[in-house]
Amino acid sequence: MDVLDDLLSGTRARGGVFNLTILDRPWGLDIVDRAPLALASMLSGSGWVLRAGEEPVRIGERDVAVLSGTEPYVVADCPDTPPRLRIHPGGRCEPLPGAPVDYSARLGMRTFGRRPDGEVWVVSGTYQRVGDVGRRLLSALPPTVVVPARDVGPVMDLALEEIRRDQLGQQSILDRWLDLALITTLRAWFDHLQTRAPGWYRAQHDPVVGHALRLIHDDPAHPWSVRTLAEAAGVSRATLSRKFTGIVGEPPMSYLTGWRITLAADQLDDTADTLETIARRVGYANAFALSVAFKRLRGTTPTAHRHGAV
Template identity: 35%
Template sequence: MDVVSDAISAVRIGQPSSDRVRVGGRWCTRLAPYDGAGFHVVLEGSCWLLADGGSSVVLGPGDAVLLPHGTGHVIADGPSDAAAVERAVPLEALAGGTAARPPEDGSGAVEMLCGKYRLDRSRVHPLMAELPEVVHLPNRPGAHPELRAAIGLLGRELDGRRPGACIAVPSLLDLLLVYMVRSWMDEASTGAWPAVLGDPVAAAALRALHSDPAAAWTNERLAAEAGVSRPTLARRFTALVGRPPMAYLTWWRLNLAATLLRDTADPLSAVARRVGYGTPYALSHAFSREFGTTPGRYRARADRPTGVGVEPA
């Protein structure tokens, strides 16, 4: 695994959902804040997005937008004032075709892919935490070809009930999330984690730790893996990541243990081995110190059908 894959896998739960929406004329829909992430892709036409407490973003054909923190927002045919927001209909009304149908000739039609990802926010990796409230990825010639390809494939799969669509659509939605995060990192002019993964020393160390978190890592071994001296590794890694290499490793091992407790039925001894702890007791002690609860209690709470992740107490 790599850092981006692990950061997404740690928070992603359940199946994503999506709708293909086609509207026209005067329309406005509001999406309430959501304990997950939302996205929209404009296939045809243009519209406006206004995030709660933020500025408007104009979306054109091929544009994608990710709301990684589940920010509430309005989407409309144009700039929206308070009166327009009051008239907003639920997205389900638009998706179901019961509101704002486009004219017969298709003029002024707007077609979008709209969806949500369920996320466990109890243990968010700092890479995901520093994503802005709205990630706007405009459609520019030659930019982000993988993202464009995923959008095209997803649009075709949602056209109808093609064989295998029940597997293809969720897989393409997961791929879309990866490509949107990757595209943001490619374009980000600020933010710690694009700089971290752009630094050859820090990136090499992180790749090693995430590839084999259970290994018997030491500062000396990790420095050799990164091809630098131990002081150089400690200085650059700590300055960029915000914590020393071994402290990051401990934090990541415990977060990985929490993910395994949430997503598998593996006994605690197996979880301990997979994350680099010699005994279940050693893992339980470290886990309780980090999360304020035992692994068993954490697993029991994670198994509750809440629909979202649990906050360790």
Template identity: 35%
Template sequence: MDVVSDAISAVRIGRPSSHRARVAGTWCSRLPAYDGAGFHVVLEGSCWLLPDSGSAVSLGTGDVVLLPHGAGHVLADAPADRHAVERAVPFERWLDGHGLRMATSAPPADAPGATELLCGKYRLDRSHTHPLMTELPDVIHLPNRIGRYPELRAAIDLLGCEIGAARPGTGVVVPGLLDLLLVYMVRAWMADGTADGSAGWPAALNDPVVAEALRVLHEDPALPWSNDRLAAQVGVSRATLARRFTALVGRPPMAYLGWWRVTRAAAMLRDTQEPLDTIARRVGYSSPYALSHAFSRLLGTTPGRYRTRTSQ
């Protein structure tokens, strides 16, 4: 197990969705805020992303933008004033062809000024978002630069070939590629954060002591961990571990472990039919009662109510 995979898996639910569109001329489309994460890739041409809060972002061919908290925003051919933004066509109408035109009725490939976009959404359960995901900014812009983010570029190329093509297996390939794309976008943000010396999770996963402590806690949260045992596992004193871990992760090691155990339990309640006593043992609690107490304290609901709500 690794922290980035776990952070994404803990909150991602359902299947991601994606659309490919080609437009030209003057256009402006609104995407309201939603309970998930969204992304846009400019396959050809250029456009502007105008977030409801924050500065406009100019996007060129090959640029990727991730909105990890589902912030409302507008896509447009050019920077727009307030009145133009208010008249923006709802995104669903754009995709239906009532506002802007999709690929099937779009301008020809050689139309001047045409822009082609790959847009997608991920459904997320934010009741127990991993702090790594919480730390992500509202808008992550990953410009297209030669030699940067090779895995991300490869995933984009593959998605561009698959989406909109009636090929055998596309229904399996596209969701898998979209999952890869989310991982690569988060990786790219972390790599940039490490390169510019940012604190927080990029620094935590680049610190050998903290990264190793996180790795072993994620790998087997059911072990009877203690501060002494974890410090011995990573080869430092208890005081050193507590200081470095708390400074970079934002909470002491055992507090993080308790939160992670409940988060793993929530994912199992949502995604499996395992009985509560089995889930309790697998995440490190001696009884269903002990898990229920921790679950209610951290998430504000009981395991049974959580399972019922997330299964609807």
């Protein structure tokens, strides 16, 4: 498994909220749903994303935007258009001053707007939760990423067909569409960045460092050392350490420790497994060894993390 696969596997939609909002100009959406990750696409028309402290970012027709962070933001037809709708958690639409009284009428199962043939169609999907693995991915992203339609393809158009249905099992299908859209969009964005992509992404194209990274991600519990990773990659320890640190930004053992602790944190959140079980699963001899490493990296104990302590 490559690193992007591993990080995306920790960012899976479960009960994601998908909406189609049909609008007429002038239009503006005040997004206050506090979702940690969202995707949005203009299937008809174009718009702008406005976030505090940032320059407005344009979204062209069928471009896909990846929006990370729980801070509110505005999507509008022009940077100076005031919002007419406020989007709350769960996709609930609230008309704001200046909006027609029927602006947030429900036109379908997950469709809102004044009329079904409006000028602008905005399709969006939100992740309601991301774990530690997902946050590791989000840390590599700016708050707003826009990928041109030519690079991302018709993935959001395909999701639209499912949004407008009302059938059994639809939530599971929409969750998978959201995951597919995220994977397609981020892969296109990282490829476009090339030398400015995160170190762990660029490293996958290096025959030495990429091989070492795949070994770590394929079996994080293995008792890896610089020596065993270097032998597997067919180079000296000095060469592996130098190349790994130069591309990824940290030494191999530091990366391995960070990844193990990230996996442990997710399992502490998502399972009722004992600390001993989790420790062995991620590569530590016992619960004590995991606790020492966890406290050193996170500044808190695994037990406190599980109970929501900071």
